[in-house]
Amino acid sequence: MIKVLVADNHPIVRIGLETALNNNGITEVIGSVSTTTELFNALSTKNPDVILLEMDIPEVNGITALRRLKKDQSDIKVLIYSTQAEDVYALSTLRAGASGYVSKTASLDTLIDAIKRVANGGMFITNELAQRLAFDESTNKPRKLFRKLSTREIEVLKLLASGRRNKQVAEELGLNEKTVSTYKARLMKKLNVDNMVDMLQQAKALELY
Template sequence: MIKVLVVDYHPIVRAGLKLLFETDPEIKVVGTIGSGIEIFEFIRRFPVDVIISEIDLPELNGITAIRAIKKDNQNLKIIMFSHQPEEIYAISSIKAGAAGYLSKTVDVKTIREAILKVYGGGIYLSEAMAKHLNYEDTRNSKTNLYKRLSTREVEVLKLLSSGKKNKEIAQELAINEKTVSTYKARLFKKLNVTNLVDLIHQAEHTGSI
């Protein structure tokens, strides 16, 4: 039996996924939690094979959580299950250590397939995304622009876009303010802007956030 932990800030999503697999012969939802920070306590206390997690979580975002979790739990498989665009966040999630990415628009069958695949050691991406990654992107395409950003740069960009200050970003990502400033400078250079307003506008325009 594959033991699954569901992490999502919406109670209806948590309840829905648990209900979907209630009678499944191979998959059992062993827990549901609402924030990234709760993951660590849960997996310390209970055995989990696969985590299905939203990116946008209170206290600790999903991508940051993945990186921390995988440091001490290499065999734990993580699937990001998010409303965020796959063509942008799937790459970042896989870089951080996730084994798959699912859009919240997928059907039940697809969720089950993804769980079975990552549990077996595979990487799950939608067919469209897998094909997309095989294409030679033009210099100005959204994906190619995004590929120039590291996982940490994407995290900083997302937090900047949500209105957080350098100090708040440093606290959330457990880095110092000087490092945040360095990442911000890199983002300015890579996205070819000179101020925060243009940075956020460019990120929105290209789909980076």
């Protein structure tokens, strides 16, 4: 059995995942948590084969939590499970150390297949995403601009788009305010804008909020 630790803020989602993953003869949920604090505490006593991590889990965002997980245990396998746009976030999470990305709109069979692949040391993205990443979508400017952004820039942009001030972004990501200002300047340049309003419009086009 593949041991899975579920990290998701929504009780109904956690219950649904436990029910589905405990009744297929392949996977077993050995714990479920709702915050990153609970996640890191759980890992002191549990040894999952795969962590199923929600992108918007409370306290710190999923990419930041992912970085910490990989820093603490480089061989840990993390599968991101999220409602966020796949072609925006999948690449960023893979760069940060995730072994795969599954949309919450995916079927149960797809989720189980992803868990199996990740548990066996593989990577998982959908065929649709692989095809989109393989071609230059010349008619989809926001997505093309996104590909210029680093994982850290995506994190900063998401937090700014959610209404955080520079100081709050700095605290959440473990940066200083001057560094956050530098990231904002880089974001404006890469997204071809010269003010915050237009930058946040780009964030909306990228479905960051």
